[in-house]
Amino acid sequence: MNQQYPSMLLEKAVGEFAKLPGVGRKTAMRLVLHLLRQDTAVVEAFGNAMITLKHEVKYCKVCHNISDTETCRICSNPARDASTICVVESIRDVMAVEATQQYRGLYHVLGGVISPMDGIGPSDLQIESLVERVKGSGVKEVILALSSTMEGDTTNFYISRKLEGMDVKLSVIARGISIGDELEYTDEVTLGRSIINRTLFTGTA
Numbered sequence: 001m002n003q004q005y006p007s008m009l010l011e012k013a014v015g016e017f018a019k020l021p022g023v024g025r026k027t028a029m030r031l032v033l034h035l036l037r038q039d040t041a042v043v044e045a046f047g048n049a050m051i052t053l054k055h056e057v058k059y060c061k062v063c064h065n066i067s068d069t070e071t072c073r074i075c076s077n078p079a080r081d082a083s084t085i086c087v088v089e090s091i092r093d094v095m096a097v098e099a100t101q102q103y104r105g106l107y108h109v110l111g112g113v114i115s116p117m118d119g120i121g122p123s124d125l126q127i128e129s130l131v132e133r134v135k136g137s138g139v140k141e142v143i144l145a146l147s148s149t150m151e152g153d154t155t156n157f158y159i160s161r162k163l164e165g166m167d168v169k170l171s172v173i174a175r176g177i178s179i180g181d182e183l184e185y186t187d188e189v190t191l192g193r194s195i196i197n198r199t200l201f202t203g204t205a
């Protein structure tokens, strides 16, 4: 169905919004018209925030979390327990675990999970750098906090093989709780508890 737009500029703006996940053309139109009603300064601030974010954002060279500096605030905080690393899929997961206020260690953001169906292999993820981190310092425990999907399990297993023989405890967050896409269904208390009640990783789900 081809909607008739009175303006090419409007059509282009709506088209850009409609590319966002979960935004259909109707919603896109509503958002664009809303922005159009705002002062020029408001719209400029909106656009500039996106452009500046994209140009200037950094990823922590240690844990790959999003950061304004070379090393993120968590990694560079001396009050954090550097002997524990929590392995997560995405930046959103770091924020979710931080919100529980139950974890004082560091993170490692993989950037996804192994998924042959989507063409994502171990080399597409930050797994080697995790292995290097564990090798190189006084890391005592690695906590696997990936989603409890087949892909998450595969990734857990792959990491466990890579860390085999190293003097590090490998644990997994309490099963039945998954973070990532199911995050919105997991409240902070439950997620916090699943970290506290983590169990030794045995290689079986």
Ligand SMILES: [Zn+2]
Binding pocket: 060, 061, 062, 063, 064, 065, 071, 072, 073, 074, 075, 076
């Ligand atoms: Zn970091």
